[in-house]
Amino acid sequence: MTRWRLSHRLPTVLWLVAVWLLVWWELTPFAVASGIAVAVAVVVLFPLPDVAERLVVRPIPLLLLAGYVLADVAVSGVRVGWDALRHGGSVSTSIVAVDLLSDDDMPTAIAASLLTLSPGTFVVEIDRARRRYYVHALGTAGSTDVSQVRRTADRLQRLVLGTFGARGDVDVREVSR
Numbered sequence: 001m002t003r004w005r006l007s008h009r010l011p012t013v014l015w016l017v018a019v020w021l022l023v024w025w026e027l028t029p030f031a032v033a034s035g036i037a038v039a040v041a042v043v044v045l046f047p048l049p050d051v052a053e054r055l056v057v058r059p060i061p062l063l064l065l066a067g068y069v070l071a072d073v074a075v076s077g078v079r080v081g082w083d084a085l086r087h088g089g090s091v092s093t094s095i096v097a098v099d100l101l102s103d104d105d106m107p108t109a110i111a112a113s114l115l116t117l118s119p120g121t122f123v124v125e126i127d128r129a130r131r132r133y134y135v136h137a138l139g140t141a142g143s144t145d146v147s148q149v150r151r152t153a154d155r156l157q158r159l160v161l162g163t164f165g166a167r168g169d170v171d172v173r174e175v176s177r
Contacts, residue, residue, distance in 0.1 A: 013040060016039035017039045020034070020035030020039065056166070057164060058164075061159065064162075065160060069118075072152065073119065076118045076119045076120050079120065080120040083120075083139045091139055092140055094140035095136055096134070096150060097132050097133075097134055099132050099154075100128075100131045101158065103131075104166065107157070107164050107165045108133075108157075111157045111160040115153055120138040121136070
């Protein structure tokens with residue numbers, strides 16, 4: 001069992017308090033005090049594993065990742081909307097197998113979550129044994145569309161690994177592909 005360290009839990013507590021204040025949409029002493037009480041209770045009752053020592057965040061790649069995700073969400077939203085207007089309820093879908101580029105759980109989970117955030121795609125399963133995950137994708141009428149889903153997922157994984165991965169996980173030259 002790991003030792004409970006306030007320094008590792010403080011960012012989580014502060015984040016939970018900020019979310020609490022946003023939910024209640026007021027900045028009063030009672031709201032702050034109750035937010036702190038709830039956040040501390042959540043952190044104590046439901047402790048997360050220590051990842052602060054493993055998770056490295058690189059600022060420049062983080063900006064690239066954020067820009068890529070925002071652009072992908074916007075473009076995907078327009079594409080899904082257009083497909084829905086054009087095809088109605090008969091939009092083609094596929095389950096696409098995408099190879100994992102890392103054995104590390106953290107970058108894999110981040111990449112899968114960001115891919116799911118994009119309209120029209122949803123990570124159905126992460127298969128650690130086969131080193132792949134399966135993506136349900138809308139608007140995949142042919143092999144070109146399926147290849148595009150794979151390229152998008154691969155690019156996203158590379159950006160996540162360049163932002164959060166260990167130095168040996170991905171070559172910097174590969175991130176820009």
